[in-house]
Amino acid sequence: MIRNYILIAFRQLVRQKVYSVINIAGLAVGIAGCILILLFVVDELSFDRYHEKEARIYRLSAAVTSNGRTDRLAQTPGMWGPELQETFPEVEKSVRIYRYRSDIIVANPASDDRFYESNFFWADPAVLEIFTFPLIAGNPAQALAQPNSLVISRAMAAKYFGEHNPVGQTLTYTNQGTVFNLQV
Template sequence: MFKNYLLIALRNIKRYRGYSLINILGLSIGIASCLFILLYVQFELSYDNYHKDADRIYRVANSRKTNARLELFATAPMGAAPTIKESFPEVEEAARCSEANSFQVKYKDKKYIE
């Protein structure tokens, strides 16, 4: 029975080459896309899970709105870590992560390079 199904499938593939090529190509692209999405989601969900208390780790992000566009950064100002640790007793430890570039901070008419 299975042999007959296989023969019919092969005959149809030979007879309708263009249609079969489109179907096989679409199926392979769909399967490859699903696998890539699965790998990406698995990576994102497992990020930083090697830490002992991974569920207790948080990241403070920085955002800036320029020309009606919101830009997000994975860095925080230099004084953020000590200030957060002093202000919130729940915070056990704090670490800073910043780029080597300097930023200009403007408050009213004063400008500061940070």
């Protein structure tokens, strides 16, 4: 029975070649479009799912209108976080994260090694209370409690300190002639 259906379909494809090509091309484009949309949606929904409180984390954005055109920005003034926390009791905690946009020099004073870094972020101490980042060493409650304290990734720890324990070590951060000593 199925063999008969396949044979009839094949004969129709051969007999009406132009319509068959149009139908198959349309079907292929439709399936490819659905797959692309599915991949996009899966990718968008996969971000930050590892955070324990991900259902309670929100990001503020701003809509700026200029010359009749509205742009949505994924950044807001730094004062909004603390102000919203004071004004609205629903806001339990806020954190400000700022990506430093120019290259900086990070040095290990113990070894005189210098590294140029482009991915450098400033954050409030609450960043480790709101977001779930697994720490290899150290206490999350104390990691950013002091000014000029620093949290680094496993790759950065290996890069700066090799096999040595980075907790309690000092890195020197230099930018535009200003030098800061940062405690890991």
